[in-house]
Amino acid sequence: MVSIKEIASFKDYGKCVCITNGVIEAYVTVDIGPRIIRFGYVGGQNILCSNRKAFGPKDDKIFTDYYGEGKHWENLAGHRIWTSPESYPETYYPDLEPVSYETTEYGAVFTPNPEKENGVAKSLEIKMDGDDANMQVTMRVKNISDRSKEFSVWGISVSETGGTLIIPMNTNDTGLLPNRIVSVWPYTDMSNDRIYFGDKYATLRQDGKYTRPIKLGFDLNCGTVYYCLGNDIFRKSYDTNHPTGKYPDGGCSFETYTNENMIEVESLGELKTVNPGEISSLTESWSLYKKPCETDFKNDKSIDEMLSKL
Secondary structure: OOEEEEEOOOOOOOOEEEEEOOOEEEEEEOOOOOOEEEEEEOOOOOOEOOOHHHOOOEOOHHHHHHHOOOOOEOOOOEEEEEEEOOOOOOOOOOOOOOOEEEEOOOEEEEEOOOEOOOOEEEEEEEEEOOOOOEEEEEEEEEEOOOOOEEEEEEEEEEEOOOOEEEEEOOOOOOOOOOOOOEEEOOOOOOOOOOEEEOOOEEEEEOOOOOOOOEEEEEOOOOOEEEEEEOOEEEEEEEOOOOOOOOOOOOOOOEEEEEOOOOEEEEEEOOOEEEOOOOEEEEEEEEEEEEOOOOOOOOOHHHHHHHHHOO
């Protein structure tokens, strides 16, 4: 059975809404955001990063000329809705105002103020299963402008430090043609030991001793990744339309970014033309598991063994 209640304050995020089925719980900020700022087993560790102080604000002249004096953007951590392709300052909407919400039978819908400067209105819906470690996160972006826009709905889960992300490689047989796309951002050192590429999997380790960031993108056919944090495994799944669908950043439906403070687990919907009044949406399925065995995250056979036991 799913229950929903307000929490007066969580850390330095202010008022939140707690959604739980007694197995897992999700906290969503409503004084700011919204952000899913906690996701984990009841009484267990938080899979998502909730260290607001780790991220400095963006408030340069370009930003304030666009959004107004006194405005700034904060990462805030947790899970947020963005649109891709990324663009500054447009993407970095200063979502630091109160969020309205409505409860449903299995969760809630969270609606921040519309982004008038960008001509979009966003909403975030959580629907939790009644008695297991699964929930669905639906992100919707409506075009409220008077012209068509092309964008992809982008779900960014800023996750806690110290874990390793597993990305399954595409396995479709394309003969003489390539069967996968890997996009690499210019600041990424592909020789860094946080990165592993095997025959079946790529992995990325979050490690606080490195200040140089890494960002990678993939045309992830299976639409499923795993973030392993201690004894917990966070699985994120979403529908994809590879190879025919159009995606941002060279064709990526999945991206990840890491620095010394966090790692991001990011899904992207198809890059579509959205007409005035239309809504584009993306749904992620979130699941938690207990790690079933010791794993070498730079060994495909060891990763296979672990995933087969989930």
